[in-house]
Each structure stands twice: as C-alpha cells, then as structure tokens.
Amino acid sequence: MExxxxxxxxxxxxxxxxxxLASSDLPSLINHLKSEADRHWRIDPAVSLxxxxxxxxxxxxxxxxxxxxxxxxAKGDAFRYLDQLEEAWEVLEQAGELYxxxxxxxxxxxxxxGRLGICTEINQVTPALEDAEIARHIFTTHxxxxxxxxxEINAALVLNYLGRHQExxxxxxxxxxxxxxxxxxxxxxxxxxxxxxxxxxxxLGNLGQxxxxxxxxxxxxxxxxxxxxxxxxNIDLADIALAQGQYKKxxxxxxxxxxxxxxxxxxxxxxxxxxxxxCYLMVNRFQEARELAHELLDASQSKNTFERAITLLRRxxxxxxxxxxxxxxxxxxxxxxxxxxxxxxxxxGMVSLKRAQxxxxxxxxxxxxxxxxxxxxxxxxxxxxxxxAAAGLIAGQIxxxxxxxxxxxxxxxxxxxxxxxxxxxxxxxxxxxxxGAIAEQTGRSAKALRYYKAGAKAIExxxxxxxxxxxxxxxxxxxxxxxxxIRLNIQLGRTEAAFAALERxxxxxxxxxxxxxxxxxxxxxxxxxxxxxxxEHYWYYxxxxxLTFRDAAFREQSQNTPSPEQAAAEAAVRExxxxxxxxxxxxNTGADELAETPEIxxxxxxxxxxxxxxxxxYYSDGVSLWAFxxxxxxxxxxxxxxxxxxxxQLLNKLQANIDRALLTSHESTDANILNDFLAQVLLQxxxxxxxxxxxxxxxxxxxxxxxxxxxxxxxxxxxxKGYWIEHCELVVLPAASLITRRSPEREPGALALAHxxxxxxxxxxxxxxxxxxxxxxxxxxxxxxxRTTLDANPCQxxxxxxxxTYRLDEPDFSFLELGDGPIYFDDLLQHxxxxxxxxxxxxxxxxxxxxxxxxxxxxxxxxxxxxxxALLASLWRVDxxxxxxxxxxxxxHLGSGLSKASALRHAQxxxxxxxxxxxxxxxxxxxxxxxxxPLSHLRSR
Numbered sequence: 001m002e003x004x005x006x007x008x009x010x011x012x013x014x015x016x017x018x019x020x021l022a023s024s025d026l027p028s029l030i031n032h033l034k035s036e037a038d039r040h041w042r043i044d045p046a047v048s049l050x051x052x053x054x055x056x057x058x059x060x061x062x063x064x065x066x067x068x069x070x071x072x073x074a075k076g077d078a079f080r081y082l083d084q085l086e087e088a089w090e091v092l093e094q095a096g097e098l099y100x101x102x103x104x105x106x107x108x109x110x111x112x113x114g115r116l117g118i119c120t121e122i123n124q125v126t127p128a129l130e131d132a133e134i135a136r137h138i139f140t141t142h143x144x145x146x147x148x149x150x151x152e153i154n155a156a157l158v159l160n161y162l163g164r165h166q167e168x169x170x171x172x173x174x175x176x177x178x179x180x181x182x183x184x185x186x187x188x189x190x191x192x193x194x195x196x197x198x199x200x201x202x203x204l205g206n207l208g209q210x211x212x213x214x215x216x217x218x219x220x221x222x223x224x225x226x227x228x229x230x231x232x233x234n235i236d237l238a239d240i241a242l243a244q245g246q247y248k249k250x251x252x253x254x255x256x257x258x259x260x261x262x263x264x265x266x267x268x269x270x271x272x273x274x275x276x277x278x279c280y281l282m283v284n285r286f287q288e289a290r291e292l293a294h295e296l297l298d299a300s301q302s303k304n305t306f307e308r309a310i311t312l313l314r315r316x317x318x319x320x321x322x323x324x325x326x327x328x329x330x331x332x333x334x335x336x337x338x339x340x341x342x343x344x345x346x347x348x349g350m351v352s353l354k355r356a357q358x359x360x361x362x363x364x365x366x367x368x369x370x371x372x373x374x375x376x377x378x379x380x381x382x383x384x385x386x387x388x389a390a391a392g393l394i395a396g397q398i399x400x401x402x403x404x405x406x407x408x409x410x411x412x413x414x415x416x417x418x419x420x421x422x423x424x425x426x427x428x429x430x431x432x433x434x435x436g437a438i439a440e441q442t443g444r445s446a447k448a449l450r451y452y453k454a455g456a457k458a459i460e461x462x463x464x465x466x467x468x469x470x471x472x473x474x475x476x477x478x479x480x481x482x483x484x485x486i487r488l489n490i491q492l493g494r495t496e497a498a499f500a501a502l503e504r505x506x507x508x509x510x511x512x513x514x515x516x517x518x519x520x521x522x523x524x525x526x527x528x529x530x531x532x533x534x535x536e537h538y539w540y541y542x543x544x545x546x547l548t549f550r551d552a553a554f555r556e557q558s559q560n561t562p563s564p565e566q567a568a569a570e571a572a573v574r575e576x577x578x579x580x581x582x583x584x585x586x587x588n589t590g591a592d593e594l595a596e597t598p599e600i601x602x603x604x605x606x607x608x609x610x611x612x613x614x615x616x617x618y619y620s621d622g623v624s625l626w627a628f629x630x631x632x633x634x635x636x637x638x639x640x641x642x643x644x645x646x647x648x649q650l651l652n653k654l655q656a657n658i659d660r661a662l663l664t665s666h667e668s669t670d671a672n673i674l675n676d677f678l679a680q681v682l683l684q685x686x687x688x689x690x691x692x693x694x695x696x697x698x699x700x701x702x703x704x705x706x707x708x709x710x711x712x713x714x715x716x717x718x719x720x721k722g723y724w725i726e727h728c729e730l731v732v733l734p735a736a737s738l739i740t741r742r743s744p745e746r747e748p749g750a751l752a753l754a755h756x757x758x759x760x761x762x763x764x765x766x767x768x769x770x771x772x773x774x775x776x777x778x779x780x781x782x783x784x785x786x787r788t789t790l791d792a793n794p795c796q797x798x799x800x801x802x803x804x805t806y807r808l809d810e811p812d813f814s815f816l817e818l819g820d821g822p823i824y825f826d827d828l829l830q831h832x833x834x835x836x837x838x839x840x841x842x843x844x845x846x847x848x849x850x851x852x853x854x855x856x857x858x859x860x861x862x863x864x865x866x867x868x869x870a871l872l873a874s875l876w877r878v879d880x881x882x883x884x885x886x887x888x889x890x891x892x893h894l895g896s897g898l899s900k901a902s903a904l905r906h907a908q909x910x911x912x913x914x915x916x917x918x919x920x921x922x923x924x925x926x927x928x929x930x931x932x933x934p935l936s937h938l939r940s941r
Contacts, residue, residue: 114154432481452482459482567701764802799887
C-alpha cells in the first residue's frame with residue numbers, strides 16, 4: 001500500500017501536508033503521527049488507534065522495526081484509553097520486546113510509561129514498578145528529561161491509586177517543577193499533573209486544594225480540546241461537591257454525565273457509576289447503592305482490579321446499613337484480597353474501618369475498638385485526614401458506649417479540627433453529636449446544647465443541598481442533634497427553646513419548598529418519556545391490582561394479557577424508570593442550594609391565635625410524649641408520660657375498626673357493635689392525649705401532630721360529653737410555623753372537577769355541580785378532567801370529586817384518577833395550585849407516611865407545596881353517599897361566611913345529628929389542614 005494513499009484515510013484536515021512529509025521527510029511524518037496519536041488520547045482514542053495502525057503499516061512497508069515498535073506503543077496507549085487494558089498491556093510488552101531486539105533502550109523504557117498507567121487496574125503493580133525503576137535509570141542516563149517527566153507522572157499516579165497520597169503529592173510537586181523548567185515541550189503534561197495533584201489532595205482530605213487543582217486541570221484540557229480528559233475531571237469535581245455536602249450538585253453532574261456517555265465510553269461510565277454508588281451511600285439510599293454495586297461488579301468481572309476493590313468496599317457499606325452483615329464481610333474479604341494483590345497497603349485501612357463499622361453495628365465493641373484503632377494508625381501514617389476522622393468517629397462512639405468520656409472527647413475534638421476547613425457534613429455532624437452526648441452524660445448541659453445546636457446547623461446546611469425526594473432517607477440517621485436539643489431544653493425547663501428546636505426541625509422542608517418550589521421547563525424532552533412511562537405503569541398497575549379492569553382487559557385481549565404477577569413486575573420496572581427521570585428533572589431544576597429559611601419566632605405563632613384558640617404541638621422521643629400548649633400569651637409544656645406504645649396500640653385498633661366498619665352497611669348490627677368498641681378506644685385516646693391538657697372552653701384547637709399521631713383523626717376523640725368535634729373547631733398543621741403563612745386571596749368561585757372512575761363512583765358530577773351552584777365557577781367532568789385543566793388561573797376553591805389511591809408501599813406513587821390518567825405528587829408540583837382551599841373528595845387523599853424528621857410523604861403535601869392555602873382531605877376510603885352529603889353541608893356553611901374549620905365542624909355535626917349512632921367511618925373521614933379563615937371575599941361579614 002502506498003504511504004500517501006494510507007494517509008488519505010486519516011482524520012486530518014491537512015492531507016497535503018502529510019503527503020509532503022511522506023515524500024520528503026519520513027522521520028518527521030512518523031513523529032507527527034505519533035504526536036497526533038498521543039494528542040487524541042483524551043479527545044477520541046479511536047482516532048489514536050487509527051494513527052497507531054498507520055505507523056505500524058508504514059513500518060512494515062519500509063521494513064523499519066523502530067517504526068513498527070513505535071506504532072505498537074501508540075496502539076497500546078490507545079487500547080488503554082479504549083478500556084482494553086489486557087490488550088494494552090500485551091501490545092506494550094510486544095513494543096518493548098521489539099525495541100530490545102534492536103537494542104533501543106530508550107524505546108523500551110518508553111513502553112514502561114504506558115504500562116505504569118494501567119498496572120493498578122489489571123493487578124500488575126509489582127512488575128510495572130520494577131520496570132519503572134530500570135526505565136528511570138535509562139532516561140536519566142540519556143538525559144531525556146521529557147520522557148522522565150512522563151514516567152514520574154505515571155509512577156506518582158500508581159502511588160495515588162495505592163493510597164500513598166503524600167508520597168504522590170511530593171512526586172507531583174517535583175514533576176511540576178521539572179515541567180516548568182522544560183518549558184513548552186512539557187505543557188501538554190501540566191493538566192495531567194494538576195489533575196493528579198488534585199486526586200492526592202482529595203485523598204488527604206484537603207478538599208479546597210483538590211477543587212482548585214481540578215479546576216486548573218479542566219481549564220487546560222478544555223483549552224486543548226481534550227474532551228475525554230475534561231470529562232474525567234468533571235467526574236472528580238462531582239466527587240468534591242459530594243464530599244462537601246453539595247448533594248444536589250454532585251448528583252446532577254454525575255447523572256448528566258452518565259446520561260451523555262455512550263457505549264463507546266465504558267471505562268468513563270463505570271467511573272461515573274462508582275461515584276454514584278458513593279453518592280447514594282452519602283444520602284442513605286442504600287438499596288440503590290447495593291443494586292448499582294452489584295451491577296457494576298457483574299459487568300466488570302475481569303476488568304480493573306482497583307476499581308473492583310473500591311466497588312466492593314462501597315458495597316460492604318451498603319450491606320452493613322441494610323443489616324446484611326455476612327454479605328458485608330464477604331465483600332470486604334474480596335476487596336482485601338484484591339488490595340493485597342495490588343500491594344495497596346494504605347487502602348487496607350479502609351477495610352479495617354468498614355470492619356469496625358460492622359462490629360459496631362453488631363455491638364461487638366471490643367472488636368470494633370481494635371479495628372478502628374488499626375484504621376486510624378493506617379490512615380494517620382498516610383496523612384489521610386478525612387479517612388482518619390471517619391475512623392476516629394467510630395472510635396469515639398465506642399469510647400462513649402464504654403463511658404470513657406475523655407477518650408471520646410479527644411477523638412471528637414480531633415475530628416472537628418480535621419474538618420474545620422473542608423466542612424465534610426457527616427463528620428462535622430457526627431463530631432458535634434458525640435461532643436454533645438459526652439457533655440450531656442457528664443452533666444455539662446450548656447456545652448451539650450451548644451454542640452447539639454452546631455450539629456443541627458450542619459444538617460440544615462446539608463438539607464438545603466438536597467432535592468425533596470432525598471430528604472426522608474438522608475435524615476434517617478441524623479435526628480440525634482435535634483432530639484438532643486429538645487430533650488435537654490425540656491429537662492432544663494427551657495420550654496420556649498424546646499418548642500423552637502422542635503418547630504425548627506419540623507418546618508425546614510415545608511418552609512423551604514413552599515417558598516422556593518422549583519418548576520420544570522415544560523419543553524424538557526424528558527417529560528414526554530415520563531408521560532409514556534406513566535401511562536404504561538398505570539396500565540400494568542391496574543392490571544395487577546384492579547379486578548374490574550383486569551377482567552375487562554382479559555375480555556379484550558385474552559391471549560396477550562399478562563398475569564397479575566407479571567403485571568406487578570412490569571409496573572415495578574416502570575416505577576424505577578419513572579423515579580430516575582423525576583430525580584433527573586429535579587436535579588436540573590432550581591438552584592443547587594436553597595436559601596436559608598429564617599426562624600419563626602414564638603411570638604409570631606402566638607400572634608395568629610385569637611383569644612379562643614389554642615395550639616397543641618406534640619413531641620415524642622419514642623417512649624414518652626409531651627404536648628406544648630400555646631395561647632395568645634402563654635406557652636406551657638405538659639408531660640403526658642411513657643404512653644407512646646399504648647397510643648400506637650390504640651391507633652391500630654382504631655384503624656382496624658374503621659376498616660371493618662367500611663365493609664358493613666351503616667345501619668347494620670355489625671356497624672353498631674363496632675361503634676361501641678370504637679367509642680372505648682376513642683375515650684382512652686382522649687384520656688391520654690387531651691384530658692391532661694385542661695383545655696376548658698377553647699373555641700378552636702390547632703393541632704400539630706408528631707410521629708404516629710399524624711395518623712390519628714383528632715376530631716373523633718371522645719369524652720363523656722361526646723365527640724371532640726361537637727364542642728370546638730379543629731384544624732391540623734404539619735408544622736406550627738405554617739400558621740404564620742399568609743393564605744392566597746383569589747377571585748370568588750370554584751373550579752370543580754368530577755370523574756366517576758368508569759362509573760364506579762355515583763355522585764361526583766352532582767357533588768361538583770352543587771359546589772358551583774353555591775360558590776359559582778365552572779364544572780369539568782369525565783374526559784374533560786385532565787392535568788391541563790389544572791393550568792387554569794387559581795380561583796378560591798379547587799374541588800376534586802375523583803377516585804384516589806394511596807400506596808402504602810410507595811407513597812409517592814399515590815394518585816388521583818383524572819380523565820387522561822393518574823396525577824401524582826410530582827405532577828402537582830408543576831402547577832400553580834394556590835387556591836384558598838383545595839378539597840379532595842377522594843378516597844384516602846389525605847393519608848401520608850411519616851418519615852424521618854417527622855416529614856410526611858403523600859399526595860396532600862403536594863397540594864400544599866404547590867401553593868394551596870388549606871386542604872380538606874380524607875383519611876380513609878370514604879363512603880360515596882355520605883361524602884356527597886357532607887360536602888353539600890360544608891359548602892353551604894362555607895358560602896355563608898363561616899371559616900373553613902367551622903364549616904367542616906358544622907357539616908360533620910349535622911351528618912351525625914341526622915344519623916344518630918352513625919359509625920365515624922361514615923361521617924368523620926375528612927380533616928382540615930392549613931389555613932382556617934373564611935373565603936377571602938366573605939371575611940368582612
């Protein structure tokens with residue numbers, strides 16, 4: 001093959017220049033091709049491979065062994081960047097042997113540079129380092145400073161991977177000096193030096209320096225068009241953001257990078273996945289971390305020893321958190337074996353740390369103490385500050401359990417000192433909680449309060465860097481600081497401070513998202529995919545759980561209808577895909593960090609209570625219960641005792657009774673018997689929760705539940721005088737500070753939506769028509785009821801007479817049935833629902849699941865986050881006929897000028913009076929959440 005014809009196949013814009021070189025200066029052509037092959041490593045390694053093959057062909061054509069060897073070396077380097085590591089190792093060895101056969105020592109030494117770069121990934125560290133020592137001597141003897149620089153860069157890279165970061169940093173600083181002295185010839189190496197210096201600083205826990213060097217590396221790579229290198233630096237910058245607690249930013253960067261990486265970037269995709277695992281671990285998404293680790297380990301069975309070891313370490317963390325300790329130990333055994341093969345002794349410290357965490361979880365304090373001490377020693381030897389602090393936290397927690405307060409205190413102070421510049425949130429939080437617990441147990445309450453407050457502040461900062469869906473998981477193991485603040489202030493008689501701490505912990509999510517709700521761009525292409533997935537999911541979900549729908553589907557296509565089990569599996573697959581898209585949309589919407597939420601003062605809450613109103617805010621430590629009792633001018637704390645277990649038992653009886661009653665006729669003997677049993681349960685709950693508070697003649701009670709009390713219909717509680725709702729107005733708030741939130745004021749009228757759920761509901765249209773007849777407005781029914789209907793400008797009332805489904809297993813997949821399919825929680829956030837009142841005349845529309853931080857997960861919060869001033873919703877599967885009667889009475893009284901709370905009270909009492917002895921399952925299923933005022937145009941009456 002003619003050389004000039006060969007050159008025409010290369011991706012070069014200057015073929016004429018190449019042809020000229022080929023005819024007049026073949027050595028210059030060869031050097032140019034090798035330079036281009038090197039330049040494309042971090043741009044497109046497939047192009048590098050093309051240049052390498054051309055060099056080999058030229059060498060064969062001219063029968064020049066040196067050119068063939070050069071081409072093989074370029075091919076080995078290209079294979080490295082194409083993630084064909086074993087092939088790279090072998091081809092580089094072939095190149096080295098060919099150089100040796102022609103007695104070219106420098107050529108052989110050059111092939112050792114590339115082998116250094118991949119030795120940790122294929123478990124060839126020892127031979128690579130031995131060869132590097134020989135190559136170093138060759139380059140030094142021949143005064144080839146540029147190639148010596150490249151060798152030292154890769155040698156330091158090996159030290160980095162092996163966890164010897166301080167040694168690596170020293171080597172890189174020397175390389176940087178050498179590169180500066182070499183001048184222009186070394187400029188292409190500067191980005192790599194900066195990148196790897198950043199990695200070393202990251203390993204040493206100096207996040208600020210790491211970020212600075214990564215950013216310098218990115219600038220240089222971007223300027224040189226090294227897209228692949230810049231992409232890898234972006235992955236590492238995401239890791240820095242993660243370590244600094246910038247969770248939304250880190251997840252967004254990683255998810256977006258992964259979405260844009262195709263199958264032609266396998267190593268980069270795996271690199272992103274390993275960081276995603278760490279990200280999921282940091283926000284307590286342990287199941288997802290475990291699944292992704294399994295996927296990555298299965299996919300990389302024979303690739304990248306170092307990466308596999310790190311993935312096994314992270315899998316062990318997930319298994320420990322999920323309480324599968326044997327699986328965690330197995331993963332650690334495998335990781336340790338791989339790290340020992342690599343001679344990565346500093347990484348063995350991480351194995352010791354993980355084993356200490358397992359022993360601590362297994363309550364084996366002696367083993368945990370020994371392993372944590374071993375980890376500290378290993379990390380300290382390598383000056384790995386962050387890892388040393390993590391091991392110190394375990395050691396401090398063990399010392400606290402053993403009442404060795406001085407040792408625990410020293411460990412905690414050491415952690416605070418280590419992270420004072422890097423601000424690693426989980427370590428900052430852990431150190432403050434540890435110091436708070438030490439101070440509390442040794443009788444130094446003032447110090448304990450200070451430390452607990454600092455810990456709570458650290459978590460507040462982290463929460464501002466989370467999307468809504470990440471809050472519940474993240475807070476699962478971060479409640480000690482807020483509980484400590486509340487507990488200590490109660491013990492010290494600091495009632496106002498205890499209330500402030502409770503309210504701060506409860507209100508953060510509500511205040512942040514109500515005031516700063518992010519909206520997704522309606523033109524985002526992900527929305528179309530989401531729409532398709534939701535329709536598919538809905539079809540499969542109904543096929544699995546709705547007998548009527550399944551029978552109809554079977555009649556239409558009997559041969560192709562999946563079984564309920566198959567349908568449930570298909571629905572679950574789509575739920576995962578939906579969650580991934582929703583997360584991606586959330587990550588790419590709004591600011592990376594929400595603004596700090598100002599504290600609401602007690603006086604501000606009290607100013608919203610009139611002289612006939614009382615606010616009750618409950619608090620539980622898991623055993624005992626307290627109630628904060630607020631009036632216009634007073635705050636009182638009432639200890640209700642160790643009654644949480646008893647309350648939960650009574651709640652279970654209450655729910656079981658209501659469920660059974662709804663299966664009977666309201667006039668049946670069974671319903672009457674169940675009512676008698678329920679009366680006793682409600683009497684006991686009133687005696688435990690209300691009677692000790694001596695509320696006297698309150699006209700309105702605002703209730704802020706806590707924990708399982710969110711599941712309690714307070715208005716049904718009974719005393720000897722009857723149901724509580726018969727004697728005062730009742731309204732529920734998720735957090736006390738929401739009483740200060742100004743209600744929207746809208747033009748009079750109602751938007752009433754009615755959907756009969758394929759004629760299974762009998763009264764929606766009549767109910768919606770009645771609402772509009774009383775308040776004015778517009779009715780939409782059946783197929784006209786769509787999500788776009790909710791795009792209308794809000795008026796005073798939004799009334800939804802539709803079917804609702806509550807998902808106990810997946811609350812975020814609870815939905816309301818509209819004419820164009822279901823509407824979910826995430827859909828609600830994309831609409832302006834700032835009506836003065838939203839009424840959900842649908843089954844279970846007000847049910848929620850209580851998660852960590854006393855956060856509620858369910859449809860109701862979606863309407864409140866989307867701007868609704870108040871929400872009237874059901875707590876169970878309400879009866880259609882009684883609901884219609886209740887709504888008729890409610891809107892009659894609301895339209896007459898009564899407050900929302902008063903209108904609901906009158907409606908429920910009238911229903912009870914019209915049907916004496918009626919079981920509460922039929923008349924008491926609705927509760928009011930939020931603003932209690934009359935409709936704005938009627939407030940002056």
